[in-house]
Amino acid sequence: MLQYKRVLLKLSGESLMGDQQYGIDSQRLNDYAEQIKEIVVQGVQVGIVIGGGNIFRGLSGASKGFDRVKGDSMGMLATVINSLALNSALEAIDCKSRVLTAIRMEPIGEFYSKQKAVDYLSEGYVTIFSAGTGNPYFTTDTGSSLRGIEIEADVMLKGTRVDGVYTADPEKDPTATKYDKISFDEIYHKDLRVMDLTATTMCKENNLPIVVFDMDTKGNLLKVIKGENIGTLVHV
Numbered sequence: 042m043l044q045y046k047r048v049l050l051k052l053s054g055e056s057l058m059g060d061q062q063y064g065i066d067s068q069r070l071n072d073y074a075e076q077i078k079e080i081v082v083q084g085v086q087v088g089i090v091i092g093g094g095n096i097f098r099g100l101s102g103a104s105k106g107f108d109r110v111k112g113d114s115m116g117m118l119a120t121v122i123n124s125l126a127l128n129s130a131l132e133a134i135d136c137k138s139r140v141l142t143a144i145r146m147e148p149i150g151e152f153y154s155k156q157k158a159v160d161y162l163s164e165g166y167v168t169i170f171s172a173g174t175g176n177p178y179f180t181t182d183t184g185s186s187l188r189g190i191e192i193e194a195d196v197m198l199k200g201t202r203v204d205g206v207y208t209a210d211p212e213k214d215p216t217a218t219k220y221d222k223i224s225f226d227e228i229y230h231k232d233l234r235v236m237d238l239t240a241t242t243m244c245k246e247n248n249l250p251i252v253v254f255d256m257d258t259k260g261n262l263l264k265v266i267k268g269e270n271i272g273t274l275v276h277v
């Protein structure tokens with residue numbers, strides 16, 4: 042039994058680096074493509090947003106003297122690069138896919154509209170939403186919330202290298218324990234950082250639940266789709 046019919050999968054740019062310090066690790070990219078195909082063949086409609094932190098972040102650019110708005114444009118272009126890489130990896134394994142862009146740049150990708158997105162999803166294309174929200178001062182987490190809500194996804198699946206939401210940072214505090222489920226209100230109350238507040242609030246206000254899970258272990262995406270309790274569900 043599948044738990045979800047249409048999902049918005051958020052992948053961080055950083056995790057695309059694999060063990061590298063920068064850029065795209067082809068093994069990691071192919072592993073992601075395989076996991077995505079595994080759920081597509083089950084009939085799940087998949088929308089994807091990828092970050093750009095493996096290539097460029099506006100805020101860190103600004104701290105090195107770049108104009109923030111230009112830096113954010115560079116960050117958004119970085120997400121397009123990652124999206125094209127994933128699109129290509131998916132097509133290489135016969136998984137049909139399309140890249141939509143929040144900023145016009147045909148012929149690199151088609152300009153985003155909800156209608157186009159929903160049409161592609163309904164036809165079984167893995168639809169990759171690139172260039173974030175198309176605006177500076179936002180993040181790809183907010184881009185994911187926005188696109189997830191627009192396409193009326195059942196859930197946002199936030200694939201990270203950590204397997205859920207913890208009471209404290211598990212990489213720093215060995216006593217930290219994982220939540221199976223947590224409400225948005227508890228997230229605010231306990232000041233837990235699942236995503237930035239803009240992104241989190243959009244999900245809460247529009248009833249889009251989030252599952253945080255470890256995407257770097259093969260087979261996990263399918264487990265989440267089947268409703269196995271391997272991550273943390275953030276619910277309204």
Ligand code: UDP
Pocket residue numbers: 052053054055091092093094095097098099100112113114115116117119120172173174175176177178179180181182183184
């Ligand atoms: N960005 C932006 N507007 C958006 C989404 C992203 O300006 O709607 C820029 C921002 O500079 C950000 C960069 O793109 O630092 C990369 O995105 P993000 O940091 O969210 O990627 P991740 O950290 O998930 O790899």
